[in-house]
Amino acid sequence: LIPEARQAWLEATEKYAGNPSSPHRLGLRAEAALDEARERLAAMLGCAAGDLLWTSGATESNNLALYQCASAAGNRAGVWVSATEHPSVLQPARRHTGAALSLIPAQPDGRPDLDWVQSRLRRSRPALVAVMAANNETGVLQPWKEILELCRERGVPFFCDAVQWLGKLPAVGLGECDYLSGCAHKFGGPRGVGFLKVPRKPRAKSLLHGGPQEDGRRAGTENLPGILSLVAALAARGKVLDAGGHHARQSWKDAFELALKSRLPEVKIIAECEKRLWNTVSAVMPPIGPQQRWVVKLDKAGFAVSTGSACSSGNEKMSHVLEAMGLAPSEAARVVRFSSGWETTREEWETLLDAMVGIHAGVAKKSV
Numbered sequence: 001l002i003p004e005a006r007q008a009w010l011e012a013t014e015k016y017a018g019n020p021s022s023p024h025r026l027g028l029r030a031e032a033a034l035d036e037a038r039e040r041l042a043a044m045l046g047c048a049a050g051d052l053l054w055t056s057g058a059t060e061s062n063n064l065a066l067y068q069c070a071s072a073a074g075n076r077a078g079v080w081v082s083a084t085e086h087p088s089v090l091q092p093a094r095r096h097t098g099a100a101l102s103l104i105p106a107q108p109d110g111r112p113d114l115d116w117v118q119s120r121l122r123r124s125r126p127a128l129v130a131v132m133a134a135n136n137e138t139g140v141l142q143p144w145k146e147i148l149e150l151c152r153e154r155g156v157p158f159f160c161d162a163v164q165w166l167g168k169l170p171a172v173g174l175g176e177c178d179y180l181s182g183c184a185h186k187f188g189g190p191r192g193v194g195f196l197k198v199p200r201k202p203r204a205k206s207l208l209h210g211g212p213q214e215d216g217r218r219a220g221t222e223n224l225p226g227i228l229s230l231v232a233a234l235a236a237r238g239k240v241l242d243a244g245g246h247h248a249r250q251s252w253k254d255a256f257e258l259a260l261k262s263r264l265p266e267v268k269i270i271a272e273c274e275k276r277l278w279n280t281v282s283a284v285m286p287p288i289g290p291q292q293r294w295v296v297k298l299d300k301a302g303f304a305v306s307t308g309s310a311c312s313s314g315n316e317k318m319s320h321v322l323e324a325m326g327l328a329p330s331e332a333a334r335v336v337r338f339s340s341g342w343e344t345t346r347e348e349w350e351t352l353l354d355a356m357v358g359i360h361a362g363v364a365k366k367s368v
């Protein structure tokens, strides 16, 4: 939780004791704060406040988007979802759309096949096309702007899971997507709060029932401190982005990758030539024993790294993202993912590199 988000959360818990749906003054004050937060988020994203719903996080937002779309289309029209989406998009897409689901194939560079989308759009009009903004496993930036444009030309609704992009890169243009999801904990806000941009028409069907909140579109008391904290966090990240704070961090990550390849030549950076998030490195590592060994050894050295997707750590199955990109299972099994934060320094990247080289040398020495 970044200081601005913590401050907003603490202030909100003190200041807004009322429930935004209650009719008394305490409730009305809370409701006014909720409305103001919605206006502020809408201004940052570039969309109408009335299109934004508060949720418990991106998993709920993504489920809701797929559910609403599938209900509106009645499973008649197809739904096209990029093969490298987060499971919180892929699984509800399978559940709610069944046979109507088509996976947009991924290319070896980790981007969806644009020609596939373009040529199919000439022939048919699906109920929804879903492509995320940036991939959570590889960091590869996805061509969401191009696909949004193609969908617009054909009058097809476009959904973008912008969880990994928001707060790391400028949000310009994201508000134009018909559906858009995000969550606070990826940009310094609290866990368990997110949002969904969803068109007001056709009227959204709620996944949750039993309350009039969010204009009847999402039942349940809103997490006001979490919401105010989300908005404060995104505003703070926006300021650093406006000042170009991400450029230096991109160069530290690039320098780490270069040095890593030079000191451990067996390393292969996934989607090396693609534009990727400045905080994500996914690399096929030299084998040093069982798959989890890098994670365990780096953990002991003070670095929390991941194998596949962090959201499914402990899951031994090959990552669906790497599989869609055509990586061999033997390589995918050696992938380690490094993610930095805004607070990570250049020195910390360098210390990580030294730790990795040390671990590799130590293992090599033992096996002689």
Ligand code: PLP
Residues within 6 Å of the ligand: 056, 057, 058, 059, 060, 062, 086, 088, 132, 135, 136, 161, 163, 164, 183, 192, 194, 311
């Ligand atoms: N979408 C993407 C791209 C993610 O990376 C994640 C989580 O890491 C989610 C959705 C799920 O978000 P949440 O943890 O808020 O449910």
